[in-house]
Amino acid sequence: MDTYAISSDKKIFFMSELNKLGYSAYMVRNMVARGQLVKLHNSTYENTGYEGENSDFIYAYAYVPDGVICLLSAAAYYGLCMKKPESIDVAVEQKKNISTLPIRPRIKLRYFEEARLETGVTQIEVCNQRVKIYDIEKTVADIIGYRNRLGIEETEVLANYLKRPDKDINKLCRYAKKLRCMRAMDGYLDRLL
Numbered sequence: 001m002d003t004y005a006i007s008s009d010k011k012i013f014f015m016s017e018l019n020k021l022g023y024s025a026y027m028v029r030n031m032v033a034r035g036q037l038v039k040l041h042n043s044t045y046e047n048t049g050y051e052g053e054n055s056d057f058i059y060a061y062a063y064v065p066d067g068v069i070c071l072l073s074a075a076a077y078y079g080l081c082m083k084k085p086e087s088i089d090v091a092v093e094q095k096k097n098i099s100t101l102p103i104r105p106r107i108k109l110r111y112f113e114e115a116r117l118e119t120g121v122t123q124i125e126v127c128n129q130r131v132k133i134y135d136i137e138k139t140v141a142d143i144i145g146y147r148n149r150l151g152i153e154e155t156e157v158l159a160n161y162l163k164r165p166d167k168d169i170n171k172l173c174r175y176a177k178k179l180r181c182m183r184a185m186d187g188y189l190d191r192l193l
Helices: 015-019 024-032 057-063 071-077 114-118 136-145 155-161 167-177 182-192
Strands: 012-013 036-043 044-047 088-093 107-112 121-126 131-133
Touching: 012 015, 012 057, 015 024, 015 044, 024 036, 024 044, 036 057, 044 057, 057 088, 057 107, 057 121, 057 131, 071 088, 071 131, 071 136, 088 114, 107 114, 131 136, 136 155, 136 167, 136 182, 155 182, 167 182
Parallel strands: 088 107
Antiparallel strands: 012 044, 036 044, 121 131
């Protein structure tokens, strides 16, 4: 069985990417058989020879490539809450059907309507790949909007946000108005400012 060289600087590959790099389905099957790649699901593979930093976010990207890291996972990424979430919160469109998710790390799908899903999306680099995440203000607005469903102390998130030198209260309020949680946001801001 032939051994094929694959870059060690990328952790996740989709079959379409492997095809563009010149790997046929036969070659990919051989790479899986030799332990160079691990098939995660459908046409997504993990590179066992990857050499770089690791993040559970890369698995959210592998299983839900159109998803957006959100809520407590995004808040933890930005340092807004001290408790590490038990699962990765990933926003997807309401009618999206995701049938396969990993056992570890746990991925919790959050079904957002289109306006909420598309607002405030940015990207970060994780394991040399671009992963979608909500910007910090959208993250805070979402946590205030979902405060009754999350079971967390949302004032900790907002208080930590307000301590940041890069905070943008106007942007935060624009998001809160758009996401229909401005009344709740006003109440928290009145207490904390």
